[in-house]
Structures are given as structure tokens and as C-alpha cells.
Amino acid sequence: MTTPPKRARKRVLPGFGLTLGYTLFYLSIIVLIPLTALLFKTFTMTWPQFWEAVAAPRVLASYRLTFGASFIAACVNLVFGLLIAWVLVRYQFPGKKIVDALVDLPFALPTAVAGISLTALLAGNGWIGQYLEPLGIQLAFNPNGIVIALIFIGLPFVVRTVQPVLEDSEKELEEAATSLGATRWQIFLHVILPAITPALLTGFAMAFARAVGEYGSVIFIAGNMPMVSEITPLIIIGKLEQYDYAGATAVAVVMLVISFVMLLVINALQAWQRRHAGAPV
């Protein structure tokens, strides 16, 4: 992204002012002004009011649930995303092209559809739920369901960030390691894994960030019981339905700050990844 500064390059191509101007104009209208409105609304609250809204026990329980479930889901996606990327890059098997295309399904399938479909599968009378219920395992209408929905939502992130890095990795390094006597597992741990770590962590952070804000797929499967299975976005919706705009805004600001932090983390990870990859080919 940061190309070395070419010495005093005169702008040959036209349209800089026009495109930059339009970009800033559109960005301001769609993103920046609404964002400012949110922050201004917060400033109309006193500190105790704000604190009461964002630190009520029910809200605190929702943070724990949202972050805990998102973290578990992102960890599952880290492991299985790596496995799927590995299988797609390194092995040949029938139907590989279709599987590769299907990985993007969670990007393309609307979240509400994913939500009702997963609920139908996992509820007591569903395809999967009917076998698990006699065993005492409940996957719908409790935090388990939330984790499953978030795994679905975040699945493509790790696969799609790791896949190109694995494709570009040099087999010569692995061959060298083998000829020096390393086992396959040692090579994976000491040669392959360090090369893909930045991409893995970027995918993990993206899946986590997406999961924290997710609403559509979760509310159908969660059961939405206060203190138990109520996610933070639902708290905001609940406050809005009671016309508690200030309370909703306060909780939204907390989520917004977390989004900013996640965005910075992802940016830093991507910068690391680019440095790791070395000079662009």
C-alpha cells in the first residue's frame, strides 16, 4: 500500500480533485455525519446516566455473552478455517471447485435466512436436534446456538485470508527442511505456520469483529433470555423499542469504541502481513 515516494511526480492523470472531492462528500453524508450524531447524543447525557446505561447488570451480562461467544466462534473458525484453506490449496479431490465456491456462502446468504435455517436444524424437532435432544444436548435457544450461528457467519474470513498466503508459500523451503531431516509436523510448526500466522490472526480478528456486531442470524436461535442469551445488539434494539434513545446510544457507543479498536488491530495485522510477505512480487 505504501509505495515508495516517487520523486515529485507530476500528476499526469486527470480527475484527482473530482474523485477525492466526491469520495469525501459521500463519505461525510453516509458515514461521518451519522457517526457524529451518535457521539453528540452521548454528550447530552450526564456521566452517571451514561454509566447506568452501559454498566447495568443485564447489559454487562450481554457483553460477556457477546464477546465470549464471538471469541469461541472465532477460535473454531481459526482451526477449521486453516484446515479448509489447507485442504483447498494443497490437495486434489473431486468437487474441489464447488467446495471452494461454497465457502463464500455465509457472505452471500442473508443473515436472517441463516438464522431461521440453523434454528430449524437444531431445534428439538429438527434434522440434527432430534438426535441430540434425547442425549440431553440442546443447541438451540441458548448460548450454544449463538456460538453456532457466529461460526457460520465468520467461516469465510479465515479461509479467505489464509488461502492466498498458502498458495504463494514456497515449497523449496519445505523441501530444504525435509532434506535437513525435519518431520512433516516439524515443518508445519516451524516453516509453514510462522509464514501464515499474520494472515491467520487477521482472519481471526475479522471473524471476531464481525461476530461481535452480528444481529440477524443470532436472534432467531438465541432464545433471547435476559441475563442468559441476550446479545448486546439486541439490548440496543430493546432500548429503542422503549423509546430510550439515550440508553440505546450509550450502549451503541461502547460497541462503536470496540469496533474502532478491532479496526485498528486488523489494520496493524494487515500491515504486519504485508511486511511479512516482503516486497510485492
Next chain:
Amino acid sequence: MSAATRTIRRAKAGTTEAPWVRWTLIGVAMVFLLLFLVLPLAAVFTEALRKGVDAYLAGLKEPDAWSAIKLTLLTAVIAVPLNLVFGVAAAWCIAKYEFKGKAFLTTLIDLPFSISPVVAGLMYVLVFGAHGWFGPWLAEHDIKIIFAVPGIVLATVFVTFPFIARELIPLMQAQGNDEEQAAIVLGASGWQTFWHVTLPNIKWGLLYGVILCNARAMGEFGAVSVVSGHIRGQTNTIPLHVEILYNEYQSVAAFAAASLLALLALVTLVIKSVAEWRNEQEMKAAAELPPERPRP
């Protein structure tokens, strides 16, 4: 076995795994994808057709379903072109020029990806809602944005904001400025350069961005849910219609409407794969061309 052949065998084994490891890994990955992707997709269609084709079609023929379909299409028809123009403009100024604050601008463009859709919806309520910044003025002039179609379009534009720009920026950066500069030096105007040089180079990336943007625009739930007001027949998009039916235990009708969105997702994946494949073909063809001029 001589030491030499042993080394060769080991070197070969060194870049791949034993067959049993290979097939176990493939098997585990496929079972995971089957459980998490294929089953949910299959469940949509089986649930929709549970009571036969007639019940399925009846669910789609309801007037409320029709108005939801129309509103969803209208929203996408407005939101996607807006973000398309923005995406091209943003990619042009970010990829083709160096200026201060470029990294910051790129981060700002990514922002809507990391903001929860619910928070996005709330932001628009605070600007345009009855108690919002422009609320009193809008009420005076009898303009409704929140709980009406404009609010739905705005929320959709917000959540799909980065899609096309995000796709085009790395693509145009990788392609560099050489071809455009050559066109300008040869006397082409800016527009001619864009239409005849840049656009053909980015068309597959552009298509990819547009279809992903479209899929998200038609399927957005959280942000639209906050600003829509859920007025049946007026401000319900297909995803909101699905929710209402589902909560009323009209399972077949809910899944029938959902199946439309699932079909949209499948079409999106097919177009995306074709676009990627065509792009690869063209890159390969371009790489095979002999250099036209001797290198200096």
C-alpha cells in the same frame, strides 16, 4: 535401498502428507462444511417445500410478500449504483495518486464493515428520526425518512458502503498507472482513458464487488430492521418479511420467502466463481503474450 533413493523418497514425502493423513484432513474439512454450510442451505428449501409446491407458491403470492419483494428490489436498485459510483471514484483517487492521509481515508472507508448493523441503524434514527437532528425540520416539510423507504435505502447504503471500493482499490493499485499515462500522453481525454483503458482492466473485479454488494443490499437485516418500523406491505423488505412470518409460526411461508434469498445467494456464488475464472483466464492469456517491445 541405497542412501540416495532414501533421501529422494524423503524429499518427496517432505512436501506432502501420507495418504491417510491427507484423506483424514479432507474428510474432517468436508464434514465440517457439510454440517455448517450444506445442511443449513438444504434446510431452507426442504422447510419451504414441506407442505408441497402449492403451499410454497401460496406463500410467495401473498400481497405482503409481493410488496416486500418489490421494496427489496427497489432498495438494491438505488443502493448498488450509488456505491458503485462511490467505489470507482474512491478507488481512482486512492489507487492512482499519492496524498497525505490516504491510509486514514482507506480506514474510514472500511469503517462500515466493523460497525454493527444495529448501531448503523441507530445512527440514522438519531439524525433523521422524530427526535433527531433534522427530525423537526423534516416533520415540518412532511418528509418521512425513518420508518419509511428512504431510511431503508440509507441504512442499506451504509452497510454495503465499502464493498465495491474494497474490491477495486487493491486491483487498481496492482495494475499501476502506466497504461492510463500512456493513453493521456497519446492525447486521450480523462473520460476516454477511464472507459477504454481502466474499465476493461477492472471489469471482473467490478462485477465481483457489485454482486457481493447486491447480495448484502438485498439481504441486510439488522440495520434495516431498526429504521423500517415494520409496516406490513409498506416498509418490509424480504428479510423483515421472513422474520414476521417466522415469529407468527407461518413456517412454510417464512421459508418460502427465505428460499428466494437463498437462491439469490447461490446465483451470487455462481457469478462470482465465473468472474474469478474469467479473470484468471485473461491474466493467463495476457501473461502468454510475447513482449511487444524490446526491454530497455
